[in-house]
Amino acid sequence: MLNQISSHRLYSLLSSFIREIMNATEPDLLLDALMKIFQRFVDCERIVVLDNDLNVKKIKGDTAEIDEDLKKMIQWVMNNHSPMSLPKGDAMIHIFPLVKAGKTLGVLLAWSNEEIVVETSELLRTFAFLSAVVLENLELYSSLQEQHKTLEATKNYMQRILDSFPQHIAVFDQDSRIVFANKGYSLSSFGEDIASKVTQLVQKTFLTGSRQTLEVEEGANFYSIVAEPIEYEGQPQVLLVITDVTNTKEVERLKAIDQLKTEFVANISHELKTPLAAIKAYAETILMSIEMLDQQTLNEFVQIIYKESQHLESILEGLLDFSKLEQRMMTLEKTTFDLTGLVRETMRSMEELARSKQVRLELLTREPVLIRADQKRIKQVITNLVNNGIKYSKEDSQEKYVRVRIERKGDKVLIEISDNGLGIPKEYHEKVFERFFRVGTVMDHRVEGTGLGLTIAKQIVELHGGRIWLESEPNVGTTVFVELPVGDER
16 A cells, blocks of 8 residues: 555655644544554554553443453564554454654554555654653643642642631741741731831841741730741741730730739738737727826827827829729819929828838929819829839938929920839839839839829820820839929910
8 A cells, every 4th residue: 555655645744744743732533643644655444542551541442352362472572662453353453552762652553454565654653752752741741730730730729728727827938038828928017117026027037047936016906926947949948937825915914914913903902901900009099098008108199199090091083083084084184283383292291101211302393383183183193103112212222312304395394203112123114004004023022012102193194185105113212203294384
């Protein structure tokens, strides 16, 4: 049949076949082209393509039974990479291996009523070889596609899992660029402060090669940030996980408040019990022995009862003031007065207490400073702050003092109350103004008081539109600053 085809026709068929197999996008189309070209050169009743395991991959024509003898011949062809033709009944079976670089990818069987000449056999062998080359590439491409689909499915699966996490998760490369982020991180809207701290934490993790942690506060929310060094394809990366721990912090805060309330109640009970016990003891003594007591002793006992009653009254007034402030029921009665004079009068009233603690009181300002405010409440603030300076003085100090300075600054007035007492650790500088908070058990048991003084002072100052803060160092001393608006001096 090859002799009946002109050279031009042969080249045309070959060119057409090559185009078909090169354009084939899947093995099935390639095998169709191979079968078609075989039928051009051999008058075939049926054509079957088998894989290496002799499973049928493609068939054209009737189904053919492959017996054991035929299987042996097929196996010989596959092992020797050489075509074979053998008679089978009234037909001839032509077997061509699909071989590429010594690797057999399958075999083609063609049933025909005629023998194939050597020239035609070699040409068909060439077609089989070209088909094997493309077939291997198509199978490899198909395998890669399947792997890609599997990888994509796995990636999407993991992405959905990570997207379902409440944490904000991201992976950074060495240039601090995000190479992966879950939905939580992608949709997050952190402020510049957190963004800056994230960058610093990532860079520190790359630098140290160790796990880094950080807790930050933004608005009403608290975040825990963990940066973990990882490696991908030999390149160092950082896995960042941001967790919103606001609820956890809130629970911790509520527990701390409950604990402070418990301690506060215990402290208040002690504070009330002490003056009541003294009043009761001296009153019982007077009742039981009034006829035996001389006038001087009786006067001393009554003075003690009166003093303890005043102490009890001050405790109750503090509790009432705190209750009013908490319920926002406290109102201010503003008048214009000389703040310097008020402070001088307040310090004089506390000289006896200062002497008992060997503390020297000093007012460093002499000139009047007019201010419009609630005189009673400002006196309450000054009393509390000076009282704290006296109470928390160091027992072993040779020279103890509480100094007050008043300075007018534009439409503000600044009051500084400083001492050289025990001082307050830095971590408590803000907390000392919180309700129910007291600094350390040592100081708590050394001095009397409800622990509400600074809380009340802060709220009174803020009610005036001012602010209060402190600077302190343990065993050096404390300075409390009170800044108040001067107000309308009328």
